[in-house]
Amino acid sequence: MREAFFIKRAYVNFFRNFQNNFSSIINVAVVSFFALFLLFILENAISFIEKLVSSNSAIIILKEDSSSEDIGGFREIIRSEKIVESFRYISPEEAFSELNRTFSLRTEAIDIKPERVLPPIFEIRFYEGIDKESFERFIHRLRQGKGFKDIRVNMELLEISFKIKRYSILYRILLYIILCISSFYILSNTIGLNLNNNRREEIELVELLGGDYMDLRVPYVLEGLIVVSIGFCLGLLVAVTSTHLFVPLISSILSSKVFSFTPMMISWIDATAIFIILLVSGVTGVIRFIRRFIRGLYEEDSI
């Protein structure tokens, strides 16, 4: 019955101050939409670079005089490495015949031993989620292997990928801080505007009847939850709709025979994280405002 009373108070008060609450719902919706859309862009930028990294193969070059044991050792290192998606060993003979085929060399007249002119190599492809630490650890392991000569990889692209990932963490933290502040002030201002004379009397009455913190705050917290939930759902709806329009457009621009990229939709993990942040900071704003309001009831006139 007490819970029903809380819910009734929140429900009635929500509609009694519908205009204020509605404007807050729109504010929360706008904040949610921008947060979701910015994360959508960020996630896809990272994914695009990762796809580029993954579609560029790296070549591990061994010394020409590497023995079959040395090659086997490298095969084990590469196979056990989590950042390697696939690999292929290319022996000097294979490389030589491929060169022959590709360039139609006329080598019949001369006696060339492929193992003397070409080194054994491994062609590898990295997983999309490769990070700097794992990459450096992998290179370190390769260097320790007997017969290692060099690794050819598009370092510029890898550096861009690592940089974007690093900045994306900072960007995400900044975005979450902005979300926290926005939600905190949107909700505390709304409740502040909603606390007109009638509701002030209601709070005073509940307090005079011996109401505890729960009695005083829960209806307002519930009201805040309604505002955040409706606002977030609206923002999510608009964000999902607009990204649905964007995704086919971006895919058609970025698709070709050698490379194709299909953007990801808004991630549910991001959406849930944004909702929780809005909820927690919004509720904190409401609680803080009510606490200050109740304290103010006794301090405003008396000495």
Place this chain on the structure above:
Amino acid sequence: MIRAFHIYKYYKGNISALVDINLKIEKESFTFITGPSGAGKSTLLKLIYLREFPSSGQLLIDDKNTLHLKRSELEGLRRKIGVVFQDFKLVPYLNVFENVALPLYINKEPNFRIRQRVFSALDYVGLVHKTEKFPPQLSGGEQQRVGIARAIVKNPTLLVADEPTGNLDNEMAIEIMDMLVDMNARGMTVIVATHNTELIKRYNRPVLYLREGRLEEK
């Protein structure tokens, strides 16, 4: 029940509402507080029903100094005090039953007891047939009776009424006062602030007279 020692109450702007108040109100007594407008009647009552606190001095309710109460003690003490207001202070969107049940919701009473007590209180004030009505649908007298039902529903040891008949006609005022006197007869300590001298004469109970924030002998 209530003891006050050298109580002063100031408001911002150096306004002194109460000056050196000393009083003792016994358990199960019925006391009128009277005086002209602005004499400090409502301020004194606000101190008693713990809406405000003294600027200096000591006010003891049930031997507890109101200035040194912890939050939980304050809530507990407030739950023992029933308050009747001149403007009723009913919650407009709650019906009569819910308004009367409000202190019991706050006391976290079980549902069956809430129903039992609310109906008993409404029966006492003669409003059982109006449980589903909302305050704006009631007359002034009925609203005040709901206010009384809400004040007595939790069986308080102290009942404080601030100008309970101020907005009512004579006939209804007497009816409301009779209920308060009856509550006192049942063992409740009752304090009524009023400037209605007719009522004070009619009921012939101890009177505290306030003038310019000071208690005067009369």
